[in-house]
Amino acid sequence: QVTLAESGGGLVQAGGSLRLSCAASGRTFSYYLINWFRQAPGKEREFVGGFSRSGGKTYYADSVKGRFTISRDSAKNTVYLQMNRLKPSDTAVYYCAAANSPFDITRPGVYDYWGQGTQVTVSS
Numbered sequence: 001q002v003t004l005a006e007s008g009g010g011l012v013q014a015g016g017s018l019r020l021s022c023a024a025s026g027r028t029f030s031y032y033l034i035n036w037f038r039q040a041p042g043k044e045r046e047f048v049g050g051f052s053r054s055g056g057k058t059y060y061a062d063s064v065k066g067r068f069t070i071s072r073d074s075a076k077n078t079v080y081l082q083m084n085r086l087k088p089s090d091t092a093v094y095y096c097a098a099a100n101s102p103f104d105i106t107r108p109g110v111y112d113y114w115g116q117g118t119q120v121t122v123s124s
Helices: none
Strands: 002-007 010-013 018-026 033-039 046-051 058-060 068-073 078-083 092-099 118-123
Touching (some): 018 033, 058 068
Antiparallel strands (some): 018 078, 033 092, 046 058, 092 118
């Protein structure tokens, strides 16, 4: 069993930055992969960024590549999403999710656990 809790969302102007945190409890990094998704109003949930199955590489959606960075602190059981140069199109609810060795890290359906989400709103 894994519990995930996101924090760090808020309202920011275009060009600004935010850092989201995902605090995990339970059987975490040694057993699950934790990555980030987002969902804008009227749109499907989409992959934002995450670690590979081996944990050795990171991958990002084309829309955020070069602006967002995922990192993790195993001692704190926390995964972070640093978001820079934010755009109004980044406005969404951001979720972290955990999966045990997913075959495709970009598919929401392979993740077993989800946080409650944190709202990010970018004004123009």
